[in-house]
Amino acid sequence: MKLGLQLGYWGAGPMTEAPAxxxxxxxxxxxxxFTAESWGSDAYTPLAWWGAATSRVRLGTAVAQLSARPPTSLAMAALTLDHLSGGRHIIGLGVSGPQVVEGWYGQPFGKPLARTREYVQIVRDVLAREAAVTSDGPHYRLPLPADTAGATGLGKPLKPITHPLRADIPIWLGAEGPRNVAQTAEIADGWLAIFFSPRMAGQYNEWLDEGFARPGARRTREDFEVAATVQCVITDDVAAALDRYRPSTALYVGGMGAEEKNFHADLYRRMGYGAVVDEVTRLFLSGRKAEAVAAVPDEMVRETMLLGTADQVRAQIGDWEAAGVTTLMVTARDIPTIEALGTFVDGV
Structure with missing residues (x-):
C-alpha cells in the first residue's frame, strides 16, 4: 500500500496551505x-508549480478532463511535466459529466467509453514517437479531413518535436460504472476510484477481472494500480467529522450532475442507498439544500472515509488494502494527519 495526497481543485481561490x-x-x-480540475482551476498548472519544490514524489492529475484538451495537447503537457520532474508524472484522465462537457466545454458528451479509448491511444502514440500521429476517429480525427467545414485541407500528420523522456508514462483512468471500470482494466495502467467502499470490493473485482480477461489487455492485476480517493479524519469526535463531510456527500449525489445522469448518484445506488439518493436529489434540486444534507445518513458518509481514532484509522487502512487498493489518495488538509498516516502504512 502506498499513500498519495489528493489536493483536488480550488474553490473560490488558491489553496494557500498546499505547499506546506x-x-x-x-x-x-x-x-x-495529485491535483484535479472541474470548471475553475486547471490540473496541470498547480501540479507543476507545487511539484517544482519536490524531488521524489510522483506528480499526477486526478483527473484531467478529456474535453479540456485535445489528446495531443494533453500529451504535450504530460511529456513536458515528465521531463521537468525527471520522470515522475502520472497521467490521470476522466470524462467528467454532461453538464460540464456540454455546458463548460461546449462539446457533445456522447459515447464516453469510445472517446476515452480513442483519446488514450492517441496520447500513447504521441509519447511513443514512433511515427507521425494519425487517427481515423471518429472522435479525434488527425489530420482534420479536408472536407470538414472550415478546414483548409493543409493539415499533415506530425510527431512531437520534443522527445518524451518516457514513452510509457502511466495512464490512470477515473471510472465509476461497470463498463468504464472494465475498460480501464483493459487499456490503462491504473484505476482512479472515487467513493470507494471496501464493502463493495467483490463487485469491483468482477468489473476489473472482466477487463483483465479481454484480448490485448495492457496489464494484469499484479501490475495494475488501484488508487482510491478517501477523506481521512483522525479524531475522537466522529459525529462532528460526519457533519463536516455530509454536505459534500449531498452535493455529489444530489447536485453534481443532471437529475437524468449523475454517475456519483448511480454509484451510491449500487451501494444500496437508492432511496436516500432519490430523496437527497429531490430536495437538492428543489432548492432545499439544508434538508438534503440532513437526509444523508451517517453510514453513507462514513463508508467512503477513514474516520476515527488513530488506532481505528490504522485498522481501516488494512481493510482498504485487503479490498485491493494499492494507493490511498487521501484528502488530508493538515500536517499532523499527513505525518500520522506516514506511520500507519507499511513501507512508507
Whole structure:
C-alpha cells in the first residue's frame, strides 16, 4: 500500500496551505501528489508549480478532463511535466459529466467509453514517437479531413518535436460504472476510484477481472494500480467529522450532475442507498439544500472515509488494502494527519 495526497481543485481561490502539505507529504514518505480540475482551476498548472519544490514524489492529475484538451495537447503537457520532474508524472484522465462537457466545454458528451479509448491511444502514440500521429476517429480525427467545414485541407500528420523522456508514462483512468471500470482494466495502467467502499470490493473485482480477461489487455492485476480517493479524519469526535463531510456527500449525489445522469448518484445506488439518493436529489434540486444534507445518513458518509481514532484509522487502512487498493489518495488538509498516516502504512 502506498499513500498519495489528493489536493483536488480550488474553490473560490488558491489553496494557500498546499505547499506546506506537499512538503509534509514528501517528508512523511508519501508516494505521490495529485491535483484535479472541474470548471475553475486547471490540473496541470498547480501540479507543476507545487511539484517544482519536490524531488521524489510522483506528480499526477486526478483527473484531467478529456474535453479540456485535445489528446495531443494533453500529451504535450504530460511529456513536458515528465521531463521537468525527471520522470515522475502520472497521467490521470476522466470524462467528467454532461453538464460540464456540454455546458463548460461546449462539446457533445456522447459515447464516453469510445472517446476515452480513442483519446488514450492517441496520447500513447504521441509519447511513443514512433511515427507521425494519425487517427481515423471518429472522435479525434488527425489530420482534420479536408472536407470538414472550415478546414483548409493543409493539415499533415506530425510527431512531437520534443522527445518524451518516457514513452510509457502511466495512464490512470477515473471510472465509476461497470463498463468504464472494465475498460480501464483493459487499456490503462491504473484505476482512479472515487467513493470507494471496501464493502463493495467483490463487485469491483468482477468489473476489473472482466477487463483483465479481454484480448490485448495492457496489464494484469499484479501490475495494475488501484488508487482510491478517501477523506481521512483522525479524531475522537466522529459525529462532528460526519457533519463536516455530509454536505459534500449531498452535493455529489444530489447536485453534481443532471437529475437524468449523475454517475456519483448511480454509484451510491449500487451501494444500496437508492432511496436516500432519490430523496437527497429531490430536495437538492428543489432548492432545499439544508434538508438534503440532513437526509444523508451517517453510514453513507462514513463508508467512503477513514474516520476515527488513530488506532481505528490504522485498522481501516488494512481493510482498504485487503479490498485491493494499492494507493490511498487521501484528502488530508493538515500536517499532523499527513505525518500520522506516514506511520500507519507499511513501507512508507
Amino acid at each position: 502539505l506537499v512538503r509534509a507529504a514528501e517528508e512523511a514518505g508519501f508516494d505521490s501528489v
